[in-house]
Amino acid sequence: MILEAKHISFRYGTDSRQILNDFSLKLTCEERVGLIAPSGSGKTTFCKILAGYEKPDEGEVLLDGRPLSEYKGYCPVQMIWQHPEQVVNPRLCMKEVLAEGDHLEQRIAEGLGIETDWLNRYPAELSGGELQRFCIARALGERTRFVLADEISTMLDLITQSQIWSFLIQEVEKRGIGLLAVSHSTPLLKQVCTRVEDLE
Amino acid sequence: MDKKKVILEIKNLSISFQQYDKGFGRTELDVIRDLNVTVHEGEMVAVVGSSGSGKSLLAHGILGILPYNGVIGGTILYDGGELTRKRKEQLRGNEIVLVPQSVAFLDPLMKIGPQIRKGKKDPESKEKLNRIFESYHLKQEVQELYPFELSGGMNRRVLVSTAMMGNPRLVIADEPTPGLHMKMVRRVMSHFRELADRGAGVLLITHDLEQALEVADRVAVFYAGTTVEDADVSDFAREETLRHPYSRALWRALPQNGFQFIGGTQPYVKDLPEGCPFGPRCEQFCEACRGEIPYRELRGGKVRCLCAE
Incomplete structure (x- = not known):
């Protein structure tokens, strides 16, 4: 499959700053693409548009040539966010958080080091690193074709960062999922990606 | 050359919380437990540990702003004298300042x-505030705003x-x-560095080893509630100069050093293993590691x- 952003322009509201201006990017599901850009240049916004959370003012997002908005039901493009504590419902226990996503194979939770004991806890009872493992698992449902990883390991310690990425790389390779990784760290993206786009 | 004066010395610090169980x-x-850190004048020491491991409590312990159910043990010496509660209250905000998380x-x-x-x-x-704001690209109007507006x-x-x-x-x-963003991080860090170069001691508590290595003089590696290694920043240039197996594992996990990882996670304080907290993840683990592990000088x-x- 091919995920393509064509000539995307975007600003929040009408009188705020132009965040994206005629930006295009194309990736296939065999690729792991890294995106480096200065902060405030709209990397997160771009991910949100690619995953269908925001509509661009101009331009379009195509999945295999068809606009992403035409795909009904589970969205094949899933985003993993920078701050896991802000994207889980604090009133759901972790088992229910996982169930929000698509059907999940048991080995994914295992591969990410999610312990059975954690499933009955609430988000406030887990550390940021533990929560992020759940968020990654939630995005790796059966029908996921593309994963957008927006600074997913900045708050993790180095060992956890390396553990999580090695699992993620292995998983997307095995299932033919395309990956877009956004980070400020060039050495990290060089390790993770097959191609790195520098927007600076 | 004279050895610089010690401004802060933390010896065998422990912080515990009383919790009510069922019934x-x-x-x-x-x-x-057993946390040891020393900061000299003009020196920047980074305490590096993973998030959620209780590093913030160290800062709160030094300043005496722990929650009511927190109990502190060990000694904290500031400028040669013990940092009692009364002294903490006098000094914090003036001689000792906190940049909170x-x-x-x-x-x-x-x-x-x-x-x-x-x-x-x-x-x-x-005038001073205006200059500070300028250097951080904060507009002067910001001074007239409330925190929620920023x-x-x-x-x-x-x-x-x-x-x-x-x-x-x-x-x-x-x-x-x-x-x-990275540019601002560098600027903020350079200001801390400047404070240190002007003679203040700086204790930087962070999860970001790479950032610490860029600015600090020494790094204290924090694992499962204790300091496992105290090393000069230059020791992090190569794996061999590091001392603790955990610090070496951190080094190898850096993307530019191979991006390797070890299994397992940091133990939660409630279920710490006996003896060395790193024991279960350590290749060199032996029977003796189940006992008391002293914090000793090495190289x-x-x-x-x-x-x-």
Whole structure:
């Protein structure tokens, strides 16, 4: 499959700053693409548009040539966010958080080091690193074709960062999922990606 | 050359919390044990540990702002004398300043400018604040705003400005830069560095080893509530110069050093193993590691490991 952003322009509201201006990017599901850009240049916004959370003012997002908005039901493009504590419902226990996503194979939770004991806890009872493992698992449902990883390991310690990425790389390779990784760290993206786009 | 004066010395610090269990049961939760850190004048020491491991409590312990159920043990020496509760109250905000982790530490009902100046209205303070704001790209109008009107990144810069306002002798910075972009991180870090170069001691508490290596003089590696190694920043240039197996594992996990990882996770304080907390993940684990592990001097640094040589 091919995920393509064509000539995307975007600003929040009408009188705020132009965040994206005629930006295009194309990736296939065999690729792991890294995106480096200065902060405030709209990397997160771009991910949100690619995953269908925001509509661009101009331009379009195509999945295999068809606009992403035409795909009904589970969205094949899933985003993993920078701050896991802000994207889980604090009133759901972790088992229910996982169930929000698509059907999940048991080995994914295992591969990410999610312990059975954690499933009955609430988000406030887990550390940021533990929560992020759940968020990654939630995005790796059966029908996921593309994963957008927006600074997913900045708050993790180095060992956890390396553990999580090695699992993620292995998983997307095995299932033919395309990956877009956004980070400020060039050495990290060089390790993770097959191609790195520098927007600076 | 004279050895620089020690400004802060923390010996065998422990912090524990009393928690109520089911019924009338009470448990003591030791979040920090046997923590040792020394900061000299003009030196920047980074305490590096993973998030959620209780590093912030170290800062709160030094300043005496732990929650009511927190109990502190061990000794903290400041400028040669014991840092008693009374001294903490006198010194904090003046000689000892904290750059807190969260913007929730700002007073929501006080405008930014007066809040940082602590109500001082003399032209000198005002002038100083203007200059600080300028260097952080904060508009002067921001002084007239309340904390809720600022973005996360702006609030963060305001917090850092509070430390630059006085003439502190000890700065404790608790994760001062998350949510800032790299350029601003560098700028903030260079200001801490400058404070150190002017003679203050800086204790930087962070999860970001790479960032610490860029600015600090020494790094204390924090694992499962304790310091496992105290090393010069230059020791991190190669794996062999590091002392503790955990520090070496951290080194190998850096993307530029191979991006390798070890299995397992840091143990939660409630289920710490006996003896060495790193034991279950360590290749060199042996029977003796189940016992007491002393924090000892080694090659100019310190290490809490029996096998390190």
